[in-house]
Amino acid sequence: MILQRREFLKLGAATAGSVSAVTLSPTExxxxxxxxxxxxxxxxxxxxxxxxxxxxxxxxxxxxxxxxxxxxxxxxxxxxxxxxxxxxxxxxxxxxxxxxxxxxxxxxxxxxxxxxxxxxxxxxxxxxxxxxxxxxxxxxxxxxxxxxxxxxxxxxxxxxxxxxxxxxxxxxxxxxxxxxxxxxxxxxxxxxxxxxxxxxxxxxxxxxxxxxxxxxxxxxxxxxxxxxxxxxxxxxxxxxxxxxxxxxxxxPDLTKGFLNSVPLVIILWAAFGTGLHWFVQRRDELTEREVVPAEREEGGP
Amino acid sequence: MNRLALPSPLFKREWLTPFNVITAAILAVGFIIVVMRFTMGLGTVTNLSNPYPWGLWIGFDVLCGVALAAGGYILASTVYLFGLKQYRPLLRPAILTGFLGYFFVVVALLVDLGRPWRLPYPVFYSYGVSSVMFLVAWHVFLYLTVQFIEFSPAVFEWLNWKKLRAWVAKLTVAATIAGLILSTLHQSALGALFLLAPTKLHPLWYTPLLPVFFFVSSIIAGLTMVVFEASVSHRVFKDQLEPHHATQINDLILGLGKAASIVLFAYFWLKWVGVARGHNWDLLATPMGLWFLVEVFGFVLVPCFLLAWGSRTRNAGLVRATALVTVVGIIVNRLNVSVIAFRWNYEQPYWPHWMELVVTASIVTVGILTFRWIVKRMPVLRPHPDFEGLY
Structure with a gap:
């Protein structure tokens, strides 16, 4: 049990060490x-x-x-x-x-x-x-x-x-x-x-x-x-x-974030635009359906 | 009537209007300067130098030109994607302004580029894909095409080409979505251009958020330019409008003012996120910091409140006037990033040569003349009688 725990701690320390090595290395x-x-x-x-x-x-x-x-x-x-x-x-x-x-x-x-x-x-x-x-x-x-x-x-x-x-x-x-x-x-x-x-x-x-x-x-x-x-x-x-x-x-790294986001913007905007258009079109269809029969009843033949 | 056949005193009276005389003078001088620029080099007519490779022509003609032409994608999205169909009467003039805006940005670029005949190189010959400028080049090229498609119904109605008109109308929604994508990317890309200059641009303006700022402020520029441009057109081209139009337009202007106010409010806070990210609070107490505060309060927060107040109290006059202030604010911002806060600490700051100003004035003038020529002929401000239902 103790041994396991010790090993666990060792592993943890090693992990922390390697992580800090990775995160600290950008200073160099x-x-x-x-x-x-x-x-x-x-x-x-x-x-x-x-x-x-x-x-x-x-x-x-x-x-x-x-x-x-x-x-x-x-x-x-x-x-x-x-x-x-x-x-x-x-x-x-x-x-x-x-x-x-x-x-x-x-x-x-x-x-x-x-x-x-x-x-x-x-x-x-x-x-x-x-x-x-x-x-x-x-x-x-x-x-x-x-x-x-x-x-x-x-x-x-x-x-x-x-x-x-x-x-x-x-x-x-x-x-x-x-x-x-x-x-x-x-x-x-x-x-x-x-x-x-x-x-x-x-x-x-x-x-x-x-x-x-x-x-x-x-x-x-x-x-x-x-x-x-x-x-x-x-x-x-x-x-x-x-x-x-x-x-x-x-x-050049300073513009990489922007350039990497280009495909994301294209894909997400295309989906958002199409979805929005579809949604609005459907909404208009439904309102038309509601409005038109109501009008018919009022002044209908 | 053939005007050339008028007796000469009458002919003079018709043509010698102050507007025509000033226009002709600007264009004549502008033309001479452009000839000088192409025979003797950029240094003869500009104050550009190695520390200041970009001046008024990029800072105003290109950066402001693109931002102020944003009305096209903003209104097309408003009408076709968000389904706010009541804005339709403002759509065609906005798309026309957008198309001409971009067109004349390219014209200005041709004057500024060292070897303008190679303008198509990034699209057809040599691909520098790591460059933000490459993206800008492609997008302006594609977006000009998209805007032509968006405006072409007006052209086909004018020419009475019904089949083409019907065919191109089917592309409307696709063109609008493409326009939204392309505009989002190249409006922000113009800000991203300056991400490569961390040591040259003043820290209050240099922030990784520059692309976001340019995109968000392009929405503001689009909305307020449509207000401004509608106000001017509806005064200048009164004869094109039906009587009930004016009150309807006022309602739309109030709506656009409200929208602009909301985006300005968001933009105001975003600007502070930029300052906070760079830990630049101490710089606010410097002369450049004061100038930054003028931009952020005088040209963002104050217009934001005035637009909100104006649209709430249904004061279209206030909204119109504030829209103009906001447009000026966008110009101030673009010039700050590209010229004023760029190499702000250099001992010999750049100041545009008067010949640069004349060329800019000439290009704007030709833009306005083209706009007028088209509006007088094509169904832009008014529906075409044969196509009323489709407008």
Whole structure:
């Protein structure tokens, strides 16, 4: 009896344990997709010297015009644009004591909001990790720009036949296992390229070996369900222009509840509408039957 | 009489009315701007930018356009599903408004889309089934077809095609149920579009209930637009109406006002469920919170009470005026979600370019002109003498 009870308790504890393991695990964001074979790039802000070689290599690689500034001698884009899919920006506090460079480009989300928003699949995620854009499908609705929490896609507002422009993760190279242009161009090794899982290990070991150099967080490991662009920095990520209020939940999950309810609404409304119509029709028939004989009696022949 | 044959002073007097002059001016300028937009890009005529990819044309022309065209499905359901046949005199104008509303939403979309000639892509070429926008595209396409079927009896009566008229009448109930399903889904889908922007939309407006809010408020928009539109039509197209019509219409307006009041009451409480769900009570004491309170009290609760009061005291004038306020409230809500509370904290807020306003005004004008053209010819406000029993 006692034994049975003990076993029962054990079983109960085990069940409770497994249930709590299941319910607690969402705090650790589950990977939205299988990350096997997913390539990534790791940008270490503490190693970046702000030379913008990555920026220039990117523009040269995609035949894009520089944005010449002031006296016409300096190429100085301030943010992502249709002629600048990656940009180096600089943060500095008011005292000038704390500062950091930060590279901006498409984050190549594991579960990209832009691709889930695209009604013609012009934006798609490839298994190599790249989120690519197919100009031949795009209708120019700009919903991807609404959806992207990192505000990466840009639109050619000045063109009669416009496209979306964003970093393609050098799909031509990365799909063959080669490093993208910005990584190749980096002279200090601030950007590295490889398998996402291995880069995450590398990022963690950098934090372990030099804990004072880094903020203890790999940005992109979990954010928005995880991204293929990973960041290390010596300055809090809030200050480096990353979106405020972004959680680890995948963004496309936010519309799944609605989309899943669509068939329910169709089936239930169809049944409700038909039923209601039938009911009302029957009611009218019955009232007519009651009213008509009564009238006949009153003024009948 | 051939007007072109009039002697020129008389011709001028006939055509140079203030209405015609203003209309022609808006359309002429609008046309030039649309040409500029298609030759020099959206940036030339709009204030759209990368942080604000959607502006007035989506916020007003599309979101408000669809909401304010909800009268079609609301009245069709009222008459054919709920069996409230006394509302029949308002049905055809509501369906026509709905059909034209959607039609011109698509026209506005063609101006806004980067590559508008690819509009049919989501329906015929490439299917992004994970997108709420995909659902919207399909539903607007299907619902336009359904609304054409719903309105076609009027067209066939006008053309005196009796066989087609009789055939299409058999589809009425099926079309109404389809219209109810499609409207429920795409009205709510327009709200669901913004579920993807949790970091951009102000928390007082961002809630998982957005689709529910858009659907419920579309019912309000449909009911009050029918009231508003009936009031205007019955003033402008007096010659189309029989004398006993006016008192009958007043009764219907009171009924619609009462219905709108009930839905507004429910909507008012739903809005608070949204605030409670997000634990956003503290945000009410901010400037955006104040604006939220203006929307929820000034444009929801106050109209709710005024409509209830108006229909109880049989004050059709009050119901008409309040219906207009409610319609404005729906516009405020849609603009809040898409433009005003979207990136509310951005340092350079979006403000529509005057050319955007002119294009919007042009599209609305063409819509009104089309409505007038049809009402003057087809049996919309009045039954066709040959089809009186079927109307």
């Amino acid at each position: 964001a589950r990977p939205a997709v299988n990350t096997e074979g997913c390539k990534a790039m790791l940008y270490d802000a503490t190693k970046c010297i702000g030379c913008r070689a990555c920026q220039t290599a990117c523009r040269l690689g995609f035949d894009m015009e520089p944005s010449i500034n002031g006296d016409g001698l300096y190429d100085e884009p301030s943010d992502l644009s249709t002629t600048c899919p990656t940009v180096i920006r600089q943060y500095q506090d008011e005292q000038g004591e704390e500062w950091s460079f930060v590279k901006r480009q498409c984050m190549h989300c594991l579960d990209p909001a832009c691709a889930s928003a695209c009604l013609v699949n012009a934006l798609e995620r490839d298994d190599c990790g790249a989120v690519t854009y197919d100009v031949d499908k795009c209708i120019g609705c700009r919903y991807c720009m609404i959806a992207c929490p990192f505000e990466v896609p840009t639109f050619e507002y000045e063109k009669a036949i416009p496209s979306i422009v964003k970093c393609p993760f050098c799909f031509d190279l990365v799909s063959q296992g080669k490093a993208p242009r910005c990584v190749e161009a980096c002279p200090t090794g601030a950007i590295t390229f490889g398998d996402r899982d291995e880069l995450l290990e590398d990022a963690r070991s950098r934090i372990y070996s030099e804990p004072n150099r880094y903020v203890h967080h790999v940005y992109g490991e979990h954010e928005a369900g995880g991204t293929a662009a990973l960041y290390l920095a010596g300055v809090s990520f809030d200050k480096l222009g990353f979106p405020k209020g972004l959680t680890n939940k995948s963004i």
